[in-house]
Amino acid sequence: MDNTRISAILKEISILLELKGENPFKARAYQAAARSIAALQEPVAALVAQGRLSEVPGLGPALVEKVTELVMAGRMAYYDDLSASVPDGLLEMLAIPGLGAKKVRAIYDHLGITTIGELEYACLENRLATLEGFGQKTQEKILKGIEQLKRYRGHHLLSQALQDADALVQALRAHRSIGRVAVAGEVRRRMEVVRTIDLVAGTDQPDTVIAALRPLGEPSLTSAGTVTLILPSGIPACIRVVPDEEFAVALYYWTGSEAHRALVEERARVLGVTLDERSRDGVPIDGSEDAPVYRTLGLQFIPPELREGTDEVERAAHQMIPDLLTADDLRGVLHVHTVYSDGTHSVQEMADAARGLGYTYLAVCDHSRSAAYANGLSIERVRQQHREIDALNAHGRGLRILKGIETDILPDGNLDYPDDVLAEFDLVIASVHSRFTLSETEMTDRIVRAIRHPSTSILGHPTGRLLLAREGYPVDVRRVIHEAVEHGVILELNASPHRLDLDWRHLRYAQEHGAKISIGPDAHQARELQDVIYGVGIARKGWLSAKDVVNTMTADELLKFLRHKKSKTR
């Protein structure tokens, strides 16, 4: 059992304890232990074997015993009992905005409701509003939340889908009788959320595909030569099994999107060519990729991320598809948190991890003082962190640490420190973390005010959305983009797979209007530095090239760029 799974179980116990109304500090202790284990560099199993589990912070005698049981026996009686005593539906209800453990408990205790479906029905019957502590507004809010959840249902984060797609590809490649294998569909197009994982496998033996995938679920063959299965994560997968010589066209076809295919087929029609899901004019096009499909139509290769049916085919016809950003173009990491605020690793640990990934600089951007929940930095602690960064930079071993901050944009649009303190940072990310309920005009004015502050370098996660969990706050994104361009402020493409904000649909508009973009992982632990790959996918989807993205610069170039901006606006 790996650390991720152990951490997840401890986290679930903490939620179950809250739902049962147990001592909240006990629940928090489990949460702390979960976090602590997630941050460990070595496997818990190894610590158990060496009798060193008690050295992990947050693990006392009781938890050492329980975690040891989990590792040795593969299960924990306490968790099993707890889990059995709480209906699964109650955990799902917690995803509804405005519903916390106490309210869910009350709904269960007084109305006997155990599923979201029943809850919806009770709201429609006006039964919730009569419950003590609840009212009309709460009932409406819950109904709205349920509507939102329904919209999200059947969608999955790109990060999970990519991980699952990898596992599928590995499983298929392990079989010699399967030729070419590639990821297609929404995952290949790097949609921020996906409904299915599509793959194309070149073989005339669907049975082999089924055998190869049996360890991952219960694969079955549909009549159209498609193998389907539901993965352990809950994501459905479709593997299109085609003869190897039809691979290239099938990969093109199943990558989509439908709108893109319509444009390509129109192009083919004009050229007097027929293109179906298998061949061109009945003749297969050979290739391990689908580039030959585009070549045969006289088109420049269209990277899968751009295949959304806008103007990509027209651009390709005129050789106007730009060189898109690649992960190798990035030299520095912007926007990570450390133990100073709500991160799990120290400045040095984050720096070591960034160096290990080949980056040459790292901007540490912890939370500012108003973010009490995230242990935001007082002015004194800012200075303390700066001293630590200076000391680490004195023998930097190839990685430079920049003094950054993620400052809250206060409700009135001011930043969270006096101007003289803000001037001490190399880089200032300004983000909205509170008061999401302003009107669009008020919110936009608030953000514009922050953009106009001379110290603001980057506008963090510009719309504040959390994918499959929370809509962004209302904001006039185009106005924000224009203000940012005018005042030399960089727009963040937050690469956390939960955010991917700014959205790629806005990124292209920003790029066309001269905006500069930074890609930041918003990492709260070392492992999350690798989240930049999701940002790169979305950047490509937004038609960005290396020149549009500021962390393709060297540290010196970036600092010069930021200083220039400051001197211009002061």
Next chain:
DNA sequence: GCCGTTTTCGGCCCGACTGTTTTCAGTCG
């Protein structure tokens, strides 16, 4: 349930908002 010390139990992160109340509980970031 953990931690630290006050060596045997008290404190554990907090401020603001919202909706329900009529002084506060629950949720959220």
